[in-house]
Amino acid sequence: MSTSRRDFIKILATLPLASSSFASDGHSEKNGDLASNGTSYSVLMDSTLCVGCRKCEWACNDKNHLPNKDISTFEDTSVFAFRRRPEVDKFTVVNKIQSLKEQQTIKIQCMHCLHPACASACIVGALKKQECGAVTYDADKCIGCRYCMVACPFQIPAYEYKNVLTPKVQKCSFCVDKLEKGEKPACVEMCPNEAMTFGTRAELIEVANSRMHQHPEKYFHHIYGEYEAGGTSWLYLSQIDLRGSEFPQLSSDPIPKLTETIQHGIFKNFVPPLALFTLLGVAMHSLKDKDRD
Amino acid sequence: MKKIIFALSFISIQAYIYAFVDNSNPTNCKECHTCDKPSTQALCLHPCPRHETTNSNKHNLSEGPGIVFFKDIAEHFTPVKFDHRAHADMSSLGVEKCNFCHHFTPPGKIQPCRDCHTKNSEDLKRPGLKGAYHRQCLGCHREWSHDNKCFSCHENTDKKTPVDPSDKSDIIANAHPKIQSPQTLVYKTPYRKAPIVTFHHGQHIKSFGLQCVNCHEKFTCGNCHDSDPNKKKKRTMQQVHQSCDKCHRADNCSKCHSLKEMAPFNHADKGWKLNYPHSKLACKECHKTPEEKPKKECKFCHKTEWTRQNFNHNSTGLKIDAAHSMFECSYCHSENNTFKVFCNKCHFDGRDPKKKPVGEYLTL
Ligand code: SF4
Ligand code: SF4
Ligand code: SF4
Numbered sequence: 001m002s003t004s005r006r007d008f009i010k011i012l013a014t015l016p017l018a019s020s021s022f023a024s025d026g027h028s029e030k031n032g033d034l035a036s037n038g039t040s041y042s043v044l045m046d047s048t049l050c051v052g053c054r055k056c057e058w059a060c061n062d063k064n065h066l067p068n069k070d071i072s073t074f075e076d077t078s079v080f081a082f083r084r085r086p087e088v089d090k091f092t093v094v095n096k097i098q099s100l101k102e103q104q105t106i107k108i109q110c111m112h113c114l115h116p117a118c119a120s121a122c123i124v125g126a127l128k129k130q131e132c133g134a135v136t137y138d139a140d141k142c143i144g145c146r147y148c149m150v151a152c153p154f155q156i157p158a159y160e161y162k163n164v165l166t167p168k169v170q171k172c173s174f175c176v177d178k179l180e181k182g183e184k185p186a187c188v189e190m191c192p193n194e195a196m197t198f199g200t201r202a203e204l205i206e207v208a209n210s211r212m213h214q215h216p217e218k219y220f221h222h223i224y225g226e227y228e229a230g231g232t233s234w235l236y237l238s239q240i241d242l243r244g245s246e247f248p249q250l251s252s253d254p255i256p257k258l259t260e261t262i263q264h265g266i267f268k269n270f271v272p273p274l275a276l277f278t279l280l281g282v283a284m285h286s287l288k289d290k291d292r293d
Numbered sequence: 294m295k296k297i298i299f300a301l302s303f304i305s306i307q308a309y310i311y312a313f314v315d316n317s318n319p320t321n322c323k324e325c326h327t328c329d330k331p332s333t334q335a336l337c338l339h340p341c342p343r344h345e346t347t348n349s350n351k352h353n354l355s356e357g358p359g360i361v362f363f364k365d366i367a368e369h370f371t372p373v374k375f376d377h378r379a380h381a382d383m384s385s386l387g388v389e390k391c392n393f394c395h396h397f398t399p400p401g402k403i404q405p406c407r408d409c410h411t412k413n414s415e416d417l418k419r420p421g422l423k424g425a426y427h428r429q430c431l432g433c434h435r436e437w438s439h440d441n442k443c444f445s446c447h448e449n450t451d452k453k454t455p456v457d458p459s460d461k462s463d464i465i466a467n468a469h470p471k472i473q474s475p476q477t478l479v480y481k482t483p484y485r486k487a488p489i490v491t492f493h494h495g496q497h498i499k500s501f502g503l504q505c506v507n508c509h510e511k512f513t514c515g516n517c518h519d520s521d522p523n524k525k526k527k528r529t530m531q532q533v534h535q536s537c538d539k540c541h542r543a544d545n546c547s548k549c550h551s552l553k554e555m556a557p558f559n560h561a562d563k564g565w566k567l568n569y570p571h572s573k574l575a576c577k578e579c580h581k582t583p584e585e586k587p588k589k590e591c592k593f594c595h596k597t598e599w600t601r602q603n604f605n606h607n608s609t610g611l612k613i614d615a616a617h618s619m620f621e622c623s624y625c626h627s628e629n630n631t632f633k634v635f636c637n638k639c640h641f642d643g644r645d646p647k648k649k650p651v652g653e654y655l656t657l
Contacts, residue, residue, distance in 0.1 A: 049424075051431050053441045055369075071369060075442050192443075193431060194424025199417045207417050 040114075040133035040233060041179055042201035043188055044208055045107055047238040048218055049195035052077065052094055052105035059190035060092045060109075063175060080105070088158045091172040092187060097238070099245050106246055107187070107196070109172035110135060110156045111225060112233035115254030121151030126169075133201070133233040134174035142169055153229055153248055153255055174233070201233060208237050230254030325397075338409065338419075343396045352391065352403070357381045365407060366423050370447035373426075394429055474498065479554055487550035493557045500558070502575040508536050540583060565589065568610060591631045 054074040061068035066089045080096035080103065092109035116135045119127040126141035127148055137157075144167055148157045160167040175185035183189070184198045197207060205226060212219045224242040225232035228250040236242055243249045322329075328337035357377055364372035381391070398404055410425035420428060430446065476495035482488050497503060534543055541548055560567045571579075579587050579594060587593045597603070601621055606613045617625075627633040636644050 049428065051427075051435060051441050053443065055443075072444070075444075077441065192423060192427040194420050194427070197417050203417055210418060 039200050039202070040131065041174070042133060042199065042204045042233045042235060043185065044197045044199075044204040044235045044237065046195050046197070046208075046211065047097065047104065047106040047236060049193050050094070050105045050107060050191075051193050051195070052080065052096070052103060053192060054079075054094045055190050055192060056107055056187035056196075057090065057092055057094060059186040060172070061090070063178075063186035064091060064173070066090065077103070086110070086156055086158060086171065088160050088162075088170040091170065095246070097240065097246060099240060104239065106236070106238065106242075108154075108246075109187075109234070110174070111154055111229075112172075112174050113229055113254075114231040114233065115229070117151040117153060117229070117255040118148035118157055120255075121147040123147065130176060132174075132176065132179045134176040134179060135233075136173055136176050137169055137171065139166075139168045144169075151255070153250055201231075201235075204235055208235060211237060227252035336409075338397065343392075354381050363426060366412060366426070370443055373446045375446075477557070482550065484546070484550055487547065487552055489551055489553055489555075490549050491551070491555040492549075496557050500576045502577065570608065589632050 054076075055071070058068065058071050058074045060066070083095050083098060084090075084093040086093055086109055092107055094105050094107045097104045097106055112129075112133055112135045114129070116127065116129050119125075119129055119135060122142075123145065124141045124143055126138045126143075127135060128138070129135050144159075146157075146159055146169070148169060149155075149159060157169045157171045159169055175183075175187075178185060188196045188198045197204060199207070205223060208223045208226075212221050212223075218239060219237055220239055220241050222241060222243070224236040224238070224247055225234055228243070228247070230253060236247070238246075240246075322331070325339055325342040326337050327339060328335065331337050359376070359378045361375045361377045362372050363375055380394075392398070395403055397409065406425050406429075407422050410420055410422045412422045414421035434445065435441065474494060476493070478492040478494055480490040480492065482490055537543075537549060560572075567574075579585075591599060599622065601618065604622070606618075622631075624638070625634050625636070627635065634645065
C-alpha cells in the first residue's frame, strides 16, 4: 500500500502540469521569508554545556500537562542506555551522545524547521510555521492521515494510537503560548546550565559562531540546523559532527519543496475534483499494469 | 575653568588606573572590552573576560568569606550553602588561582558574580546568573563526581521527596567518588627508640563506627589534590599526635611506637575471645567509654530477661538438643557469669562446649 502511494506521488511529480502551474504557491514563499530575515525566534542548544540533568524534560512535561514524575526522579541516568525518541507523552528527551565515551548528552525535540516538511505534507494545513518561529499543530483541522510523521526528517511527530476517539499528533510546540507572551520556552527557562540560549535566529548564529571561534578546541566547527533541510529554528553546537550521528545528514535544500508544490497547489488552487480523479485513475491504471508485469 | 578641572580629574583617573596596570605587559582594551569607550555604566565586556589583565586584585585567602549562601535564584531547589573557604583552599591547585572563579576583578572590591551575570541577562553571549553559577560549579564537580545529581549541592524544597540524609559536611564520604580507604598504614617516624607506628585505619573505622570527618576535620580538597606535593606543610610534633591523642593517652609511647609492624587489636588478648554476634559490634556498643569494662554477664548489656523459652541458643553457635533444652539457663550457666558453663554437674568426663570443633555447630 505504502509503496503504491509513493509511486503515485512520483508519477505526479513527473507531470509537468503539476510543477509548472503550482510553482508560484504563496505559502512556500512566506516560509522563505521567515528563513532569510532571521527575526523569528530560535534556540541554540549547546550540547557541550548540557549536563544531562533532564530537568528540561520535567519542565516540558509540567508546562504541557503531560504525565510527569517527581523532579528528583529525573536524575536517573539509566535512561541513557538507550537512544530515546520524543513520544506522545514526551515532547523532548535527553539522550547520551552514543559515539562519545564520556557521558555527554543532547536534548532532542521538534527542530521547528524553516521549511517544515510536516506542514507541507499536511493536506489540511493542521501544521503551520508561525511568524515567531514555532511550527504549530491544530488538532481541529487534523484528519489523522499521519503524513507529517512520514515526512518529518527527524521523526518527531508522534500519534496517539491509544486514544481511540480523538487521536492527536503530538510534538513540541516551541511553547508558542509563552513565546507570544514574550517569555522563553519552559525547557530553556529551566535548564540550570543554560545549555540552551533563546533569541532570534540571526543573533544565535552569531553567538554560535563566536563560541566556536573562541573555543575551537571545544566544538566541531558546524552549526547543525543552520542550513540542514533548508534551516531549522533549533540550532545545535556539539563537540562532534552531529550529521549522520545524532541527526540525519541532510542537504541544504528544503525537503518539502517538491511535495509542497504539488499538494498545496492542488488544494490551494482548487483543482476541480474531476481533474484530480482523472489523474488518480491514470496513475492507478499505470500502477496496475506495473504490478502485472 | 571647568575644562581645566575636567582635564585634571581625567589625568588623575588615568594615573590611578595606570598604577594598577602592569606596564611590562601593555594592556589591549579590546581584550576585555568590545566597545571603544567603556564606562562604569556600560562596561561592554567580552562575555567571559578570562584574562590575567582583568584581575588586578591580590587578596589573602583568609580575607574571603567562610560560608556563602547562593539564594538569588532558588526556585525549585533550596539555596546552596557554599563552603567558600574549602574552595579557596584549593586555589593553589591550578595556574589561575582565585581567578579561576573570580575571572573579572577590577581594582577595588571583589565583584560578585551577579554584577555581570544578571538574572535575566539580555546579552546572549554572556551566561545569566543561573548558567554562570552552574557552569562554574559543574565544570569541576561533574568531572570527579561523575553524576548530575542536584542534591549534591541543593536540598529539595518539595517536602514529598525525602531529604538526602547524607551529611553534606562529610565531603569525602558523600560528594567524592568512593575512596579506597587504606586498611593499614605503617609510618616510619623520627623517634629513634621505636620508629615504627602501625595504624590500623580500617579497624578504627569499623570498630569505632567512624565517619571520615571525625578524624579528617577541616580536610579540604587541597589536602590531597595538591599540584605541588613537595609543598606539604611541615607539621609540629603536637599536630602529628593530635588525632591519636584524642582517644589514646599520649603518655604511653609504646602503645603506638615499636620496632616492628604491630598486629591489629585482638579482643582475645584481653581474655575474652569474641564470637559471633559479638565480634560484629563496634567497640562503643559495649564500652560506652574507653575505660568501661563490661561484666561478662548478658544482663550487663541485654535488658531482656532471658529464659529458656525466649532465648534462641542457636545464635550463640551452640545448638541445644531436646534433652538439654528442658533445663533452665542457670542449670548450666553460673548466675553471675553467663559465659561460664558447668557441664560437670552431670557429665564427669571433663567436657566443655569451648572445646567444640572450630567453625561447626555443636549439638548437645
Ligand atoms: S536541563 Fe539543560 S543541562 Fe539539563 S539535560 Fe536539559 S538541556 Fe541538558
Ligand atoms: S522537525 Fe519534523 S515535526 Fe518539527 S518542524 Fe521539522 S519537519 Fe516538522
Ligand atoms: S519548547 Fe516547550 S514544548 Fe518544546 S520541548 Fe521545550 S518545553 Fe517542551
